[in-house]
């Protein structure tokens with residue numbers, strides 16, 4: 114008897130391995146450092162804005178997210194029709210691949226990079242072209258440009274790169290854009306943009322203004338601490354933003370998500386001060402790791418990468434015993450988020466045992 118069959122690509126979609134919650138240990142506070150979340154709780158004004166929205170949950174959200182578009186346009190100095198919001202920037206990445214790829218078209222991205230890329234690409238029946246990152250965890254942009262073929266429709270640049278940490282420079286991005294044909298969409302995934310502190314950092318807004326094929330994807334999940342409420346946005350030339358909006362899930366961004374995002378933009382200075390504190394912690398952790406003999410890649414996000422190879426599983430178990438949950442990529446390494454300072458101290462102690 115025949116049964117309904119999903120398209121062949123559906124069976125090929127790799128699973129998303131989410132960061133585990135911490136193991137509960139009696140008498141010990143455990144910390145989750147496995148999902149690059151922001152350790153700070155939501156700001157009071159943000160909680161109140163969400164609470165006000167909760168009372169209206171019998172109503173559909175504003176489908177046009179008009180107040181959120183207005184707030185984003187004002188904050189970033191871009192026209193509202195150059196924006197598209199979605200349920201997290203993961204939603205935008207799905208929509209971009211769907212909008213620009215026919216089955217079999219190629220999407221070039223670095224690997225290892227963000228876990229959702231091969232999922233989104235396979236879900237659209239497109240073909241993932243993975244270009245290995247350099248030994249220091251940076252994108253190999255020369256190799257990525259060389260990997261572009263007649264079938265390539267999208268190039269994804271993850272900067273800073275999750276999980277390895279380094280960011281691309283403006284000069285490197287400009288060189289890539291000069292080599293990629295103008296009909297190929299270049300997505301700059303700026304999920305961790307607010308954490309970047311380096312010379313010649315990418316200016317995403319200036320870059321998209323200069324190129325008709327550049328889209329920036331950004332999120333409220335990391336620096337703004339709204340991972341649980343699901344909201345992100347893209348900045349792109351109007352035709353690309355329109356394609357994204359056409360594909361968006363109707364009413365996807367809930368009333369409370371819109372309210373939380375707007376309240377966060379209103380409190381951006383306060384949130385960015387927290388980012389400064391996290392960056393200071395990150396730099397303290399990286400210095401501490403280097404002191405105990407670790408050569409970790411440049412960390413421009415809110416996480417650190419340990420290239421542990423075969424020792425990854427042991428490292429994850431040792432961390433778990435110390436009450437911190439990390440994100441292992443078995444056989445490759447572990448990504449550890451910057452969290453509460455106590456958690457970060459424990460990380461340095463565990464890592465010291467694995468140094469060298």
Ligand SMILES: *Cc1c(COP(=O)(O)O)cnc(C)c1O
Pocket residue numbers: 149200201202203204227271275302304331332333334335340343344345
């Ligand atoms: C976390 C992350 C995102 C976005 O996550 P959302 O919560 O869906 O906004 C996008 N790209 C990268 C590289 C990430 O690490």
